[in-house]
Amino acid sequence: SVANSGAATGGGAAAASDTLRVVLQQEPPTLEPCESNLTSTGVVDRSTVTEPLVERNPSTGELEPKLATEWSSEDNKVWTFKLREGVKFHDGSAFTAEDAAATIDRAVNSKLGCNVEGYVFGDDDLGVEVVDDTTLTVTAKQADPILPLRVSFLEVVPAETSATEKVREPIGTGPYKLESWDAGQKITLARFDGYWGEQPAYAKAEYQWRSEGSVRAAMITSGEADIATGLSPEDNIGDLGVPYPNNETVAIRMHNNKAPFNDIRVRQAVNYAIDKEGIVASLYGGRDKVAAQLVPEGVVGHNANLSPWAYDAEKAKQLVAEAKADGVDTGAQVSLVVRNAQFPKIQELAQVIQEQLTQAGLNVKLKMLETSQQLTYQVRPFAEDEGDIGLMIQHGNQAGDAAFTVDQYMTTKGAQSAFGTAELDALIKKADAATGEERQKAFEDVFAYQNENVVQFAHISHQTGMIGKAATVDYTPNSSTGDELRVAEAKPAQ
Amino acid sequence: MSQTTQDLPGTGPDGTKKTPAGHSATEPASPARREAKSTTPNLFRLLLRDKFACSGAVVLFVVLLTAAFGPALMGDLATKQNLLFANKAPFNPANGWEYFLGSDSLGRSVLGRLVVATRTTLLVAVPAVAVAMLIGSLWGVWAGYHRGWRENASMRIADVIMSFPSLLLAVVVLYVFSPSIANIVLILALTRIPIYLRTARAESAELQSRTFVDAARTFGARPNAIIVRHVIPVVTPTILTLATLEFCYVMLAESSLSFLGIGIQPPDVSWGLLVSQGRQYLQTAWWLSIFPGLAIVITAISANLLAAWLRIATDPSQRWRLAVPGRKKLITRIPAKESK
Amino acid sequence: MTATIEGTQRPGEPHPVVLRVAGLDVDIRTPSGEVRAVSGAGFIARAGQTLALLGESGCGKSMTAKAVAGLLDPVAHVSGGTVELDGKDLNRMSAKQRRKVAGAELGIVFQDALTVLNPVYPVGVQLGEAFRIHRGLSAKAARKEAIALMRRVGIPEPESRVDAFPHQFSGGMRQRILIAMAVALSPKLLIADEPTTALDVTVQAQIMDLLRRLRQEENMAVVLITHDLAVVAEEADDVSVMYAGTVAEQGPVEQVFATPRHPYTKGLLESVPVDAERGASLSSIPGSPPELKHIPAGCVYQDRCPLARELCRQERPVLREVAPGQKAACHFSELLATDETLEEIKS
Amino acid sequence: MTALLDRPHSGADVALEVRDVTKTFQVARSASGNNRLRALDGINLTVGRGETLGLVGESGCGKSTLARTLMLLEKPDSGTVAFEGQDPFGLKGKELLAWRRRVQMVFQDPFASLNARMTAGEIISEPWATHRSLYQTAREREARLHELLQLVGLRPSDARKSPQEFSGGQRQRIGIARALALNPELIILDEPVSALDLSVQAQVLNLLNELQEKLGVSYIFISHDLSVVRHVTDRVAVMYLGRIIESGTTEDVFERPLHPYTAALMSASPKLDPAARPAERIVLRGELPSPLDPPSGCRFRTRCWKAQDICAQQAPPATTAAQAGRVHLGTPHLRAAGTDAAPVHTAECHFPLEDPQKAGLRAVAAG
């Protein structure tokens, strides 16, 4: 608001303390709850305006009750959810099992084309049944041990919500309700008095968006905003920058249908050739972690025993040479396909990798593309290129379960998987069906197997995000802050 | 009858008494006079006389040389990474001359990158300006000369191009083709054609009503011949001046495209891209964006200085401005004497 | 400078001296250096009389006029001499003082009537501007004055035409408007630079008529610049013949035309097509004036003069009295005081 | 309306014949709502071979428009033009080019008609770039260029200079040399000397005269300087508001004008010789009426001191001198040449003027 920014420009610290001002990277296209797995939507929606039945604790990885208080299943197929009583929607109506059922139907079983549908649920529809006002059963086609986790992506909306059109301004049950949306300028949320849980500290939350990182940082330093997302170390935020591990992993995905990546030695060589430690140290200020697999610690299935590939330029050269000696055309051009501005310093990273792969004896051409173009390389059916393709991917597992990673990236026909093997597919299938310790173990095997026998990926790092936070605010980011910024957790600093 | 031919050579007015000075008024006799005879002063000499334009020319020449030979000399330097030597400040002799302008976030020499970027920048800006200038001005001259429907249609086409979002064009070209220097040139050239088209058309329309063009028509000269002989030479200085302003614009447009991520793509490197990439290090490593920015500004100013001069130098009615006041007097001072 | 003109005040005479120009030098900047376009020009203009400045194209007539009015192009500047208007030296005045004089005491009609009016303002506004500047009149009052002026110079229906734009007037009308503008504040001196060259004879006659009337009514001194001998003969009292930036000859019109004492004047008079000589070849002055860059030492006319001798190549003749009231800058002007043509004199 | 009779002094040798040529321009609508400006309104002209026809008239009466129309720079709305029996407007391609070669023009303004960015040599030899067959080799062209320069009184070294380096008179000579480059048979001279001062004017007029004598060129000579016209032309046509209102031999028109406008013109012309000045000068009232809204009937009536009611109602018929009750005197040198088909002196006026000599006689008789 005018008053706020006016005061802010003057002193910086004297921000009105009843409003939390957040500055995002981009404006949410909509606040449609069934698309809240999209970062730009979810960051506002999730657990703030709308709430799911079940919520994953990003720190512990445990599922916690939200609008459902209990859930259970005998066979991992039919799941029964007990719903919380006394919950009200922002429009005053009471939350019942009807609403929960409608939400699931709308998001998963409709023709709405919701983003969660493809992202979290497979092609199959779910059976939903309202038992009574507070009881709901959800039936999966096949046994699904992580169905509650999947359900945690479904933000509950009233049953009256249109099932044929998406909504821009949702009605939810969350601690904040949407007060106003000045399209292009800002979104204002106001504390929902009828909230069933604890009242948040801030009466209002105000979202703005700036695409330049340095501008977001500047807004924190000048006192125009309290929280800024998606900063990078260069944005000169100083002490006000708070880093956090953000679940994102960067890797190179290699195709294997052409020379030289059709030879596993070359793919191994790529892994040896990249100086991950060096990159992390010099480009990312040592905050990122060198990665050995596509999921970071904290995700079910993360294999703690895997160690990253050592940086060994000599070995890389040697492997390439060996392949060459065996008749592999190691001089064939490889396109290193990179999406512009996907994450901080991606251009620099791409150039470093190009350089290091060239050192190893490969012929690498850098291809920086805009999102839509890059997607044609990222998702099946893959665009053809004049040569072999190495795609830089940034994968974030928001769900905390490796299934969300491996199904996509490692199965033979996975939407974002360049290739796989039958054995790996089998391992994955087994892991998907497993539960508990067994599940953890099974996915660990999957990751170990890929690193040893498939080598589709050259892992680079598990990234660290950074938010800017004014000294007047008390908020601790966690691994999901980038996807769901729970403003209700923020408090004025003492 | 004899009167008529009096000033023809050989039949001087004073018949037998022909003296050198009396020989003629138009043909200078003394060597000194003959030397000064050429009244269209040598352009190069005029250039040397204007300090500003001269320094502009020198800068442009250096830039051209850099673009021509720099990459061969410093190509390796520009790509040699050294992650342990990242973001070193400039003007530190201890780092060696290669790092005189500092190093970037990958430890590459800023100097080397600047030099290599010169070629890309010129390869984008010069052809883009040249292509747009050639097409736009020839088209405009043609449209303005013929007037009528050709003029109207051309102006409407210019309107279309002007109101077309050039960014969309950029994305289309980048998507349908691939991000390459040639395609950027294509976009920038295409979108700037109307500027020349309009200017050339206006001048040409004015020129085609001039009497000397009518005169050419009376010999039966064809329109194209008239355009080549009479219209183009007059329009050229204006178009050239415009082209220098456009040169600056094109460099900027290219950097804006880089900023939006749809321009020159790494590993190619241009001044605009360097500024764009360097902007995030503004507070931590100012030299990454300041030096390429300066390069753009200095080149633009130099081109403009030269163009301003060229405009005056080629305009007979303005050329006197290039004279430095009181520099040289061509005034004969002969004491007048009363005589009987 | 010896080439000044005494211009003595004849007491009790109705034609006091208004303008006295002496030794006027004007230099022009060119890419190859400075050249002198007007060199030591001098003349006087008297109230109620017309002085004609005569000379061929490019000889410096307009330059002299503009120098007197202080309106030279930036390419040129006055480098010597005095210009006295009513006894005040204009060249010594500050820019501000000169602006006070401009329009109020000295009016000028520029050579190119077709372009000199500002195309974007109605003529009424331009006519009234002098009143607004010097008399501080309101726009309304100035407009009234403009209408009166237009009526005075014979523009029909001034009330309706006062708001018309210059391009809506014919050449002759525009010329009248310019004259009206120059005489708006009844200046003491009016300089008219080729006011009729672009016009045909019937309009020319009208304009000359107008000038004559204004001169008589206001007792103005008029400096009339032209290269038309016939106009000079009909309109002027005195004439100054200029050649290559210098004054070649001056004196009362009848006297100068009857007995020219400079070979240039004589040559000019001989090249007039006279009715009787129809179809025959005309006499002309061979060659062309010297380029400003290459003004010869000695007499400026030497290259074209049939009488030129060694003396002419070495010494520049000064303007001297060769007959009562008549001056010429020629070493041999005495030779010319005959009825013979130049050809005959030479041979 | 009867056409004004007009024929050259020697009936057989007609070079150019113009019949009823009308040209209108589309212009901004005037107060009366008219937007068609009749610059030429039924022009009839004949030029004989080797003859000089003078065209005089007030500024804006259409002289240049006529010249431009004859040069095919404007297309007439109606009427015919025939040069040596050929209608140039019907020609195309090679034939048109051949015609262009034979008819040339010198433009009114020596400053605007030369391209300032070309040298004199380039300007003069420009026509050969179109008429390539005229001089095949560069050497021939060079030789001809020098010849032309010499002819117009310039020197070979002048070929390298650009127009700004020449004085007005010299520029006009370049224009003439350019017109001569194609060896034309008819040259239209649009005020060739009005920008020049006396001595230069004399040079140019002499040159033209000499060329005519040497090469037998015909001229149409447009000017408003009557003393010059009188000096150079054989016959004169007087234009007023897009029409030719009087034509005849130079002497007839100058000495014995039939039309009041011609008389006014003659009388307004300043004279160097005080003796030649008319005792009383006819000063016309008012301005040239707007060609957009020409007066009804006789165009001149708004300024004519002899106008009566009929002038406003009827366009005046063409009247010959004989019809006006004149004794035909003819021109001495033509009579000497032995032609009996003397040119006719006609004017369009309801009340043609009396013969000044007769009037003088009457005055004497009355006195």
Place this chain on the structure above:
Amino acid sequence: MLTYLRKRIVSSALPLVVVIVGVFALARLTGNPASLYLPLNATDQMRADFAARNGLDQPLLVQMADYFGGVLQLDFGTSLRTGESAAAMALRAFPATLQLAATTMVIAIVLAVIVGSWAALKPNGIADRICSFVSMAAASIPDFWLAIVGIWVFAITLGWVPTSGVAGAAAWVLPIGTLVMRPFGALVQVVRGAMVSALAEPYIKLARSKGASQSRVVTRHALRNAAAPALTVAGDLTVGLVNGAVVVETIFGWPGIGKLMIDSILQRDFAVLQACVLLTALAIFVLNIVIDLLYALLDPRVRPASAASRRRAKASRAAVPAQSAPANA
């Protein structure tokens, strides 16, 4: 004048249609939006549904016919991204851009007229040289760089203005300060050139002959005559701004049409893109007509039919080719 206006409007309507058709066709060359709007692992069925829902499965000509049918009923389609009416989005963003463009141009023109006239008083003099340096530098600094430095200096270090946003007058300072540079630089050059030639015109001397002071000569007589070329260039520059000051809008979070357009392009949000282009093209079309009217207002000679005679008059007096018409950018 009215007939002229009518003619102008009719003759400019066709380009408007051409622009829209061109944008329509070109946008569809940039690939299928489905991958941007559907989950990465969307099934073929989902893709087909998406295409059918948005009419993307039809042949291009049918799509175009549908679109124009809609346009005639003022239905400009809905945004793929936000589900809002495309027209509403474009109309919401446009005023922000217009405000920015108008303010920028007004400031740029005023400054340029002052500086340019000052420089023109003594061509090639010291003031002129300084102006030429300053203006050229202003015109050649990358705007995004200037914007970021501006934020750094004025918002963070000095704290005088907010970094970005649209709240309050102070927020306008940086975006306009950034945007004004290029028009200012280009216009100074043009105004200077036009003023140099205007001050050399004979009517200036006429004004001086009446005793007009320097300031009167410059402001009353020269400026108005010099306005036409400046107007042309100012028009072109305004077109550039109306088409969206993308960079500045992006950096300062200015919710304008430029940002909307680039987002729509990058997000393949065709309906919004088309609505934006239609709107800007319309605005440019109106702008061109306004400029034409301004010409006539500034210069009474500019009446369509009298143009020919004016050219004649001008041509006949030009002793040297009129080289004074200054170049523009």
